[in-house]
Amino acid sequence: xxxxxxxxxxxxxxxxxxxxxxxxxxxxxxxxxxxxxxxxxxxxxxxxxxxxxxxxxxxxxxxxxxxxxxxxxxxxxxxxxxxxxxxxxxxxxxxxxxxxxxxxxxxxxxxxxxxxxxxxxxxxxxxxxxxxxxxxxxxxxxxxxxxxxxxxxxxxxxxxxxxxxxxxxxxxxxxxxxxxxxxxxxxxxxxxxxxxxxxxxxxxxxxxxxxxxxxxxxxxxxxxxxxxxxxxxxxxxxxxxxxxxxxxxxxxxxxxxxxxxxxx
Amino acid sequence: xxxxxxxxxxxxxxxxxxxxxxxxxxxxxxxxxxxxxxxxxxxxxxxxxxxxxxxxxxxxxxxxxxxxxxxxxxxxxxxxxxxxxxxxxxxxxxxxxxxxxxxxxxxxxxxxxxxxxxxxxxxxxxxxxxxxxxxxxxxxxxxxxxxxxxxxxxxxxxxxxxxxxx
Numbered sequence: 001x002x003x004x005x006x007x008x009x010x011x012x013x014x015x016x017x018x019x020x021x022x023x024x025x026x027x028x029x030x031x032x033x034x035x036x037x038x039x040x041x042x043x044x045x046x047x048x049x050x051x052x053x054x055x056x057x058x059x060x061x062x063x064x065x066x067x068x069x070x071x072x073x074x075x076x077x078x079x080x081x082x083x084x085x086x087x088x089x090x091x092x093x094x095x096x097x098x099x100x101x102x103x104x105x106x107x108x109x110x111x112x113x114x115x116x117x118x119x120x121x122x123x124x125x126x127x128x129x130x131x132x133x134x135x136x137x138x139x140x141x142x143x144x145x146x147x148x149x150x151x152x153x154x155x156x157x158x159x160x161x162x163x164x165x166x167x168x169x170x171x172x173x174x175x176x177x178x179x180x181x182x183x184x185x186x187x188x189x190x191x192x193x194x195x196x197x198x199x200x201x202x203x204x205x206x207x208x209x210x211x212x213x214x215x216x217x218x219x220x221x222x223x224x225x226x227x228x229x230x231x232x233x234x235x236x237x238x239x240x241x242x243x244x245x246x247x248x249x250x251x252x253x254x255x256x257x258x259x260x261x262x263x264x
Numbered sequence: 265x266x267x268x269x270x271x272x273x274x275x276x277x278x279x280x281x282x283x284x285x286x287x288x289x290x291x292x293x294x295x296x297x298x299x300x301x302x303x304x305x306x307x308x309x310x311x312x313x314x315x316x317x318x319x320x321x322x323x324x325x326x327x328x329x330x331x332x333x334x335x336x337x338x339x340x341x342x343x344x345x346x347x348x349x350x351x352x353x354x355x356x357x358x359x360x361x362x363x364x365x366x367x368x369x370x371x372x373x374x375x376x377x378x379x380x381x382x383x384x385x386x387x388x389x390x391x392x393x394x395x396x397x398x399x400x401x402x403x404x405x406x407x408x409x410x411x412x413x414x415x416x417x418x419x420x421x422x423x424x425x426x427x428x429x430x
Contacts, residue, residue, distance in 0.1 A: 019311040083400025170399035
């Protein structure tokens, strides 16, 4: 990467790179294939965290017992990304590095407060909420790549819910997606983390909603206020899949649904 | 346009090692069809939306159009022909014919390859699991009902023959 700088593109699963090449959206002189770096494909756990190797496929995320147990939000989202054939090739790092505002693994990882381990000159760790910069832009420099994703284990008492709205059930790019993680004491919310996809130039956290919920008694009224406020927190665009107005409306509906699921 | 350098590729296709000289940008789909004459691998959309080009790559169903040929170097590729032939059809192929799960036939190759990938991993899938497994394969003729029935029937047949052998 250092040698080729801007002329090179990394390729692993290829599910983004190959369509981009075909559409001439990218024109690299050199493709560097990292798909055979088997040492970067793993899911390990220690006491407090899960370590996911960059080249772990989305299928592996979806079927991993460790992730199902300690980060169910992530396996749920992985299970709905693209389609089964794509999931067998697509990697977690590829989904993140592509930097799509609708990146399906980013949304649960935001709610889980994951950390991206970047390998370049020297290794560094970036919290995922600082990783995305804009549409298809991340903090990754030309000579850097994702090495690992660290996910703090979810508190077993935490309630989580993920909801993805696409135009169809399979092979859908998210129109709106939301992941929620809440730690509750009866009806009192101790902690709230909310990730949203496809409603801003990058995958985002809904900080205002988190603040409204955290350290508050969850009442019908508060939940309604949250659903009304989410429209102010997001800045969706109109594209071939949906209009700005529809996305805003649906973000509120989806928030209502995920909140219903976590508070039940 | 610049002519890219070619590189040697070795692929195990349906149990036989094949060699080709390919450019870095050639997809596995292109190489299978144009260089190795495996035209049973169909090209539909060419960008991973339709599943017509599904092959088993080291046992897993993937879109051949979303894999560079050189990325598959040294690996096992199974196509429809590797699953069964007209003389020796696989139970999946038999039940697709019997159930009328083939109309125009364009999706069938990818559909059967994907179904084989499922049954290798899960010999007793529910209808829901079958539906989910083929959700990356588009069929514009049948409405999927007959395809799901055919896969279910083939799974049953495979389980029976396996039990008989015991």
